[in-house]
Amino acid sequence: MVALQTKTTTCAAATPFPLRRSPTPFTSNVSFQQKAPRFVVSAVVKKSPKRLKYSVPRLPKEDGLLYIEVDPEGSDTWKLDSAVELLKSGAVGVIPTDTVYAMVCDMNNHDAIERLRRLKEVEASKPFSILCRSLHDIDTYTTGFPRGNSNGLSDYFRAVKHCVPGPYTFILTASKALPKQCVKYGPAIPKYASRKSLGVRIPDDVVCQAVLEKMGAPLISTSVRSPQENQWIIDPVLIADTYGPEGLNFVIDAGVRLANPSTVVDMLQIPPTIIRQGKGPKQPWMADPNDAVEEKDQEG
Numbered sequence: 001m002v003a004l005q006t007k008t009t010t011c012a013a014a015t016p017f018p019l020r021r022s023p024t025p026f027t028s029n030v031s032f033q034q035k036a037p038r039f040v041v042s043a044v045v046k047k048s049p050k051r052l053k054y055s056v057p058r059l060p061k062e063d064g065l066l067y068i069e070v071d072p073e074g075s076d077t078w079k080l081d082s083a084v085e086l087l088k089s090g091a092v093g094v095i096p097t098d099t100v101y102a103m104v105c106d107m108n109n110h111d112a113i114e115r116l117r118r119l120k121e122v123e124a125s126k127p128f129s130i131l132c133r134s135l136h137d138i139d140t141y142t143t144g145f146p147r148g149n150s151n152g153l154s155d156y157f158r159a160v161k162h163c164v165p166g167p168y169t170f171i172l173t174a175s176k177a178l179p180k181q182c183v184k185y186g187p188a189i190p191k192y193a194s195r196k197s198l199g200v201r202i203p204d205d206v207v208c209q210a211v212l213e214k215m216g217a218p219l220i221s222t223s224v225r226s227p228q229e230n231q232w233i234i235d236p237v238l239i240a241d242t243y244g245p246e247g248l249n250f251v252i253d254a255g256v257r258l259a260n261p262s263t264v265v266d267m268l269q270i271p272p273t274i275i276r277q278g279k280g281p282k283q284p285w286m287a288d289p290n291d292a293v294e295e296k297d298q299e300g
Contacts, residue, residue, distance in 0.1 A: 272287065
């Protein structure tokens with residue numbers, strides 16, 4: 001701030017009067033203040049209990065996270081750019097799906113995957129699924145769905161096409177293109193091993209698909225549960241409050257979800273078998289072990 005100093009004096013017309021600096025100059029009330037440039041804020045950093053704004057994508061500090069509120073219908077997917085940049089930098093975040101919220105990270109970043117494991121408190125031996133953009137991603141990282149042949153094998157690929165995108169996770173044989181899984185992580189040299197199987201999913205959610213498209217690749221994924229109660233957390237605000245202090249980097253808020261996860265179908269078995277019944281309804285070509293148990297109970 002620059003202050004304008006003024007001094008008024010009077011002098012006679014006939015007798016010149018020398019100008020002297022006043023020992024106690026006064027300051028006028030006129031001031032000049034330079035305005036700071038304005039930025040368009042595309043997201044907010046959530047730091048409990050208040051939210052702080054910033055406009056430059058960066059990994060938040062340990063005590064804060066990027067919290068992005070979006071339209072569930074996908075009218076403002078431009079807001080997702082900051083989260084995608086964080087993912088590409090090794091962040092771990094939470095995004096909406098067509099079932100529950102998912103904790104995700106870059107499938108090629110082993111450090112990010114290990115951070116995700118620590119957040120979820122799961123062992124290295126437990127495999128994660130991946131969220132895919134299309135059947136092309138599934139064909140890339142797995143050997144694909146069983147197809148019909150002359151030996152009587154049903155063409156399950158044609159049947160699956162009617163279920164995607166949708167609330168199903170399919171377990172398939174992993175291909176060599178899938179990055180190796182870290183089976184031992186610590187101060188010593190990490191050990192990696194190829195995975196034999198992989199859970200794949202194509203969510204029917206515009207916000208989730210927008211993140212995947214901007215990412216340009218599938219994401220490692222696991223559903224968000226409460227670490228104490230082992231229940232689904234369907235409110236993004238509660239997710240931020242629960243996992244933000246633990247090091248979660250961002251949350252994309254597309255509204256409260258329903259506590260109904262995807263239906264998991266093991267395609268390695270013939271016929272394909274449901275190992276977890278969820279939001280996706282049972283299809284005629286799927287086997288359900290619970291059906292056999294119910295029939296046995298009725299016979300008894």
